[in-house]
Amino acid sequence: MELDKIRTKKIIKAALNEDIGSGDVTTMNTVHKLESVKAAIVANEDLIMCGMDIAEWTINAVDYSVRFKPQVEDGGHAYKGKEIVFLEGHARAILSAERTMLNFLCFLSGIATKVNAFAEIAKKYGVKIYDTRKTFPLLRYLEKYAVTVGGGYNHRLGLWDQVLIKDNHIKVGNLSAGKTLISEIRKKITKNIKVEIEVEDLEEFRVMLAQRPEIIMLDNMAPDDIKEAVKLRNKIASAKRPLLEVSGGINIENIEEYAKTGIDHISIGSLTDSVESIDMSLEIV
Secondary structure: OOOOHHHHHHHHHHHHHHHHOOOOHHHHOOOOOOOEEEEEEEEOOOEEOOOHHHHHHHHHHHOOOOEEEEOOOOOOEEOOOOEEEEEEEEHHHHHHHHHHHHHHHHHHHHHHHHHHHHHHHHHHHOOEEEOOOOOOOOOHHHHHHHHHHOOOEOOOOOOOOOEEEOHHHHHHOOOOOOOOHHHHHHOOOOOOOOEEEEEOOHHHHHHHHOOOOOEEEEEOOOHHHHHHHHHHHHOOOHHHOOEEEEEOOOOOOOHHHHHOOOOOEEEOOHHHHOOOOOOEEEEEO
């Protein structure tokens, strides 16, 4: 996933306005406007880097003359104590943009680092790690970028780009999970939109497997039941097989057990809704 600069700059502008507002009264009244400094952003723990372009666009929005020199690219490893960015220029600009730059870098690197831990385990079994829509309001675009930097994949970007039928849709929509549900849905959507349906047990799985949605989500199912679902799916000719996605209760301790079952995807909400930011600091050289 590549960042759309125009879209990202709108987020940066809002973040700077939130923090600086009408002006940084501390810096403006303690630092001369012509004062120049050198500074470094330092990693205070091991990480997978994410947000370097965003940090550069942030300082550029405050003062385009500030020199911004990355020492690590997005997706690269940085270890505790490493300088990840070198800056040189007007002190006022660097100090005023400091917190917003760090907030982006710490938050997004936290996501990328967490995703990478899951992805490294899953890839041994040919399983892809996906995010969900459990994101912070207005930050989903950047969070999903961080997921891809960490080695994961994006599920739906929103409600418009894929059908995902859950139990509440069936209940509220007065739908039947019978033999024609998927075919009826397909009549109402454009051909490029995939259809996924959530099932909670093997009985529901057998019904939906016969209807051949593109993806079947096995929600909160035990590993033994997932293995049985995989066996049933694999009896179908490969060209017509639905992909199998597992979701619910997956953590770093049990992911390998699920990845071994033969499924295709694992989606994990905590990748983006339970994020621990990476610790970084900006130091004047």
